[in-house]
Amino acid sequence: xxxxxxxxxxxxxxxxxxxxxxxxxxxxxxxxxxxxxxxxxxxxxxxxxxxxxxxxxxxxxxxxxxxxxxxxxxxxxxxxxxxxxxxxxxxxxxxxxxxxxxxxxxxxxxxxxxxxxxxxxxxxxxxxxxxxxxxxxxxxxxxxxxxxxxxxxxxxxxxxxxxxxxxxxxxxxxxxxxxxxxxxxxxxxxxxxxxxxxxxxxxxxxxxxxxxxxxxxxxxxxxxxxxxxxxxxxxxxxxxxxxxxxxxxxxxxxxxxxxxxxxxxxxxxxxxxxxxxxxxxxxxxxxxxxxxxxxxxxxxxxxxxxxxxxxxxxxxxxxxxxxxx
Numbered sequence: 304x305x306x307x308x309x310x311x312x313x314x315x316x317x318x319x320x321x322x323x324x325x326x327x328x329x330x331x332x333x334x335x336x337x338x339x340x341x342x343x344x345x346x347x348x349x350x351x352x353x354x355x356x357x358x359x360x361x362x363x364x365x366x367x368x369x370x371x372x373x374x375x376x377x378x379x380x381x382x383x384x385x386x387x388x389x390x391x392x393x394x395x396x397x398x399x400x401x402x403x404x405x406x407x408x409x410x411x412x413x414x415x416x417x418x419x420x421x422x423x424x425x426x427x428x429x430x431x432x433x434x435x436x437x438x439x440x441x442x443x444x445x446x447x448x449x450x451x452x453x454x455x456x457x458x459x460x461x462x463x464x465x466x467x468x469x470x471x472x473x474x475x476x477x478x479x480x481x482x483x484x485x486x487x488x489x490x491x492x493x494x495x496x497x498x499x500x501x502x503x504x505x506x507x508x509x510x511x512x513x514x515x516x517x518x519x520x521x522x523x524x525x526x527x528x529x530x531x532x533x534x535x536x537x538x539x540x541x542x543x544x545x546x547x548x549x550x551x552x553x554x555x556x557x558x559x560x561x562x563x564x565x566x567x568x569x570x571x572x573x574x575x576x577x578x579x580x581x582x583x584x585x586x587x588x589x590x591x592x593x594x595x596x597x598x599x600x601x602x603x604x605x606x607x608x609x610x611x612x613x614x615x616x617x618x619x620x621x622x623x624x625x626x627x628x
Contacts, residue, residue, distance in 0.1 A: 357469040357470045361474055367541055474495040474497070497536070597625070604622065
């Protein structure tokens with residue numbers, strides 16, 4: 304792999320797909336030399352970032368996320384947008400590799416010259432979200448993509464992680480799946496900037512409209528994050544391309560209103576600071592566990608806790624006391 308930052312910087316800026324893919328591979332590498340290199344690359348690319356619409360999409364399994372994203376993506380590239388999709392896939396529990404299903408499902412979009420799809424391994428992080436997705440987003444922006452879509456795996460904490468790095472968070476829902484509000488966590492509804500009831504077609508159309516009314520009532524229970532926006536509930540059919548344009552117009556409406564008031568800039572600043580704190584906490588954790596005194600004492604204290612010879616509280620206190628001596 305090349306070690307000159309200029310190769311990556313110039314390659315990304317010129318729209319070289321091979322260089323873009325290699326840069327993201329570098330981001331995903333855990334080797335210290337690669338992390339040092341990508342840090343220098345990102346510093347040079349940073350002035351060319353921030354000009355895209357950042358859209359996060361989540362939904363329950365079976366909601367048709369990939370079909371929806373391809374429908375939306377095709378609509379956008381036909382309008383001459385350049386679209387990058389970061390599909391955060393669950394990692395294999397045995398190999399840690401990425402399941403490449405999203406790219407194979409988006410057959411039309413994956414071969415379009417104005418689209419770039421990157422399935423990334425989640426790497427076992429909380430909620431299945433890649434820690435490196437933020438850097439990949441910045442690199443795609445520097446490469447000239449003006450719409451960045453981040454798809455979550457739709458489980459656990461992943462929605463919170465993705466919502467913390469995008470401008471607009473879209474929740475896809477289904478109708479006719481029993482009690483419509485069952486299994487929807489309050490926190491996820493609070494994160495949503497809009498809900499779209501997918502598969503509103505054929506025999507399911509009436510149920511989709513009923514579900515829209517239910518979700519609309521549910522959203523009235525929450526206070527919006529900003530006085531400039533009340534999350535709407537939409538319906539769409541990815542299969543028939545119905546409602547897809549309305550969803551995008553909603554994203555643009557939100558982006559325009561927040562940009563006009565300065566709320567979007569403030570939101571991104573808060574996200575960047577939160578990201579810095581997360582990286583700092585992760586770095587401190589790594590530093591702590593690699594300390595010789597911790598590596599030496601932790602296994603013994605772990606066994607002592609397992610045997611009931613000491614309490615977790617006492618064990619932690621002993622380790623922290625070692626650091627003060």
